[in-house]
Amino acid sequence: MTLEQLITQTLAGLNYELVDVERSGNGLMTVFIDHIDFEAGKPIMIDDCEAASRQLTYVFEVENVGYERLEVSSPGMNRPLRKLSDYARFAGLEANIKLKLSVDGRKNFTGKLQEVNEGADESAQLGLVFEHEGAEQLLEFGLADVDKARLVPVYNFKGKQK
Incomplete structure (x- = not known):
């Protein structure tokens, strides 16, 4: 299972979708999330990022995914289009x-x-x-x-x- 598949599966259980993953050379992994039910127009809040970060940290530890620091964020106003x-x-x-x-x-x-x-x-x-x-x-x-x-x-x- 690839890293994106692992993150996608983990986030789906929390009713979030993976928008993008960025990894930098200094060990920082940034995960951008959104609500699966995006029609509701509900923005990603700090509580959403915290819940996703807590779950991803646990999964990464179990799956032995290497990273130094994890950041979970909304995709922002200049959201990437990937799918x-x-x-x-x-x-x-x-x-x-x-x-x-x-x-x-x-x-x-x-x-x-x-x-x-x-x-x-x-x-x-x-x-x-x-x-x-x-x-x-x-x-x-x-x-x-x-x-x-x-x-x-x-x-x-x-x-x-x-």
């Missing part, structure tokens, strides 16, 4: 996409994610509408073509309106 379900969930929102290979001399694109067809599998074509030279264009790509993808943060500061 097909992420693209389906966040369709209509703005994202930064970096492709592995260039398209027309570019690898980086920012635009609005397009709907993903229901029943699509990992080989499905994804879409991003972006503006280039004053005109909207559609970039079609597969999940395997993506090097990195993140949502563009939307800041909504409440305050005095003019």
Whole structure:
């Protein structure tokens, strides 16, 4: 069982999903989590991170997973997009996409994610509408073509309106 599979299985028992895992050279392992039932719109709170951290620490000890320090966090406002379900969930929102290979001399694109067809599998074509030279264009790509993808943060500061 891989590390990601172990973490995914452990988090599923707590009703969380694995968003991403990052390991750094100094032994730090950062695990980003979200609620499995993301439709509820409930954000990840410190209690959620604490519960996941406690369970993962126990599992890592039993499974002999090497690490120096464990951090559990929410994915944040610039959430990474890694799975097909992420693209389906966040369709209509703005994202930064970096492709592995260039398209027309570019690898980086920012635009609005397009709907993903229901029943699509990992080989499905994804879409991003972006503006280039004053005109909207559609970039079609597969999940395997993506090097990195993140949502563009939307800041909504409440305050005095003019």
